[in-house]
Amino acid sequence: MIPVRGFDGATVVVLGLGRSGLTAARALRAGGAHVLAWDDGAKGREAAEAEGFEVRNPTQPGALDGVTTLVTSPGIPHLYPAPHPAIAAALAAGVAVDNDIGLFFRSLGWGDSVPRVVAITGSNGKSTTSALLHHVLTQAGRRAHLAGNIGRGVLDLDPPGTDDVIVLELSSYQTELARSLTPDVAVFTNLTPDHLDRHGGYGGYFAAKRRLFAEGGPDRAIIGVDEPEGLFLAGQMQEALVDDRVIRVSLGKLSGPGWLVTARKGWLAETRKGRQVASVDLRDIPGLPGRHNHQNACCAWAAARALGLAPREIEAGLRSYPGLPHRSQRIAERGGVTYVNDSKATNVDAAAQALQAFDRIRWICGGLQKDGGLAALHPHLARVARAYVIGREAQAFALALGPDVETDICTDMATAVARAAADSGPGETVLLAPAAASFDQYDSFERRGEDFVACVAALGAD
Missing domain, CATH: 3.40.1190.10 (Mur-like, catalytic domain)
Incomplete structure (x- = not known):
């Protein structure tokens, strides 16, 4: 652990007690700070209390008295679309707001x-x-x-x-x-x-x-x-x-x-x-x-x-670079068909880049669409033999792809992988590049990619 310097004897609030937040709290304490911890979820507060941190809701009257800095986790909004109430309270009280990168x-x-x-x-x-x-x-x-x-x-x-x-x-x-x-x-x-x-x-x-x-x-x-x-x-x-x-x-x-x-x-x-x-x-x-x-x-x-x-x-x-999981990751080759996991392609531009990397693609796509639509993908769809669409709004996603690409509404990953594998032939690539966020069906792009890998592995067990 890297002890945080410059806060010896100071009182600091840590907001958000996930991986980075709880680590920041420990590092601040190691540097001599008095740490107050808060998370909107009971699980995070319980984890902080178990490590001896004082838990205090920074939105309560007087809770920020004597506090010099509020350290927030990156996922918590501080300006747009609206500040988290604790950050709004800190800004109103003249308390500096920082994160673990700034502390580092x-x-x-x-x-x-x-x-x-x-x-x-x-x-x-x-x-x-x-x-x-x-x-x-x-x-x-x-x-x-x-x-x-x-x-x-x-x-x-x-x-x-x-x-x-x-x-x-x-x-x-x-x-x-x-x-x-x-x-x-x-x-x-x-x-x-x-x-x-x-x-x-x-x-x-x-x-x-x-x-x-x-x-x-x-x-x-x-x-x-x-x-x-x-x-x-x-x-x-x-x-x-x-x-x-x-x-x-x-x-x-x-x-x-x-x-x-x-x-x-x-x-x-x-x-x-x-x-x-x-x-x-x-x-x-x-x-x-x-x-x-x-x-x-x-x-x-x-x-x-x-x-x-x-x-x-x-x-x-x-x-010698082996590649990163979920980023243009070649996970298998069966019968001349290559299977590639690019679950990290959570936006249209990333998916477009993935589509340009391979020829003759069986494309697994879909999920929670982001702002801007799918029009930017259209110039790159010529290499797609068929799109196998997953997600709770698979029908709408398929319609947004336009009439120039053949689509198969699969909804779930297992169906998409099975149908893509059945349709594909030697020299083709079954590519997961969703062009969308995962949160309609998975809690992260990693979980989505792991499901794809598991479904591909199951093909070999049949």
Whole structure:
């Protein structure tokens, strides 16, 4: 555990006692703070009491007297669509609001050991980029830790050494509120619409991501520039025509004398001062299928280069990367048919990227639709032989796909997998890429992916 510094003797409220919240409470107490804990659920309050924390409802009169800071879990809204009552009370009382990411960065400079930190955000690909970078570093013999929105809660890490590298995946929920954001390397993968209700629209969503670069000023900024927001952010960070503090990443053609990492037609290329210095053929790397994973590889490559790794070390790590569960995960091949679990494709853009990665697709899709509809998928449906639609509103989802794709209303995963397997032939891919949230049928995208894996495994038992 990393003790939180700067709160010795202070009274701090921790709101939300899930994984990150309870860990934050322990880390604050280890740093000398007096911790008051609250969760809207009785189970969370009971867990805190069992560990000796004082439980207090911060919305009660006088409950915030003497409190310096309220630390909230990332899933709790603090502004849009409306602040949680406890956060509203804290703001009205002049109590600072922070989260565990802010506490982590605040605590880094208190010891003799100061690790390097790479923080990765973006709409899609940040989990794979984070896991891929962590894998590349460990394969190269570097001591690396994976935390944040993936792996362990950041304050749950053992105190790191000076030679360590901490790789953080950060969601917009985390970057939006953290009062301290000072990574050595910051990565912005891309931006597509997501969580718009939480951020008050697309501009608010981008602003939440941008804070990672604006608050502390990273030594190196790695920015995907294929969307206007990324191009704008790179322009803001760059201070000269040749500025090695900014590495631009693209799936298209980039020019200029700056530091560039691109992937075109499956080839990754690194260019500096107008000269190519390294290239890798990504097309035969099984753990990184498709253009979206090629972008992830570019971001991880750039971060590893910023940390001083040689191209040959990075290429070896890319080639040995096994992939992440639920993210373009090849789980089986039977009778020439490949089964791929991309349950993390919870929005339209992520699903579109998955559809571009394979030919002749039997597509399992559906769930709780997000704002914006499914129109952005239409240009990518030519590769779909048939869509097998799951979810409580499968009929409406199928209609939204339009008349150009043949659909099969399956509703549940077992039916979808069985029908897709029966229809498929050699050379085809049965792909779970839902383009929707899971909460109509599952409590997480992980549970949905696990159900898919189990249904595919059951095929072999018949």
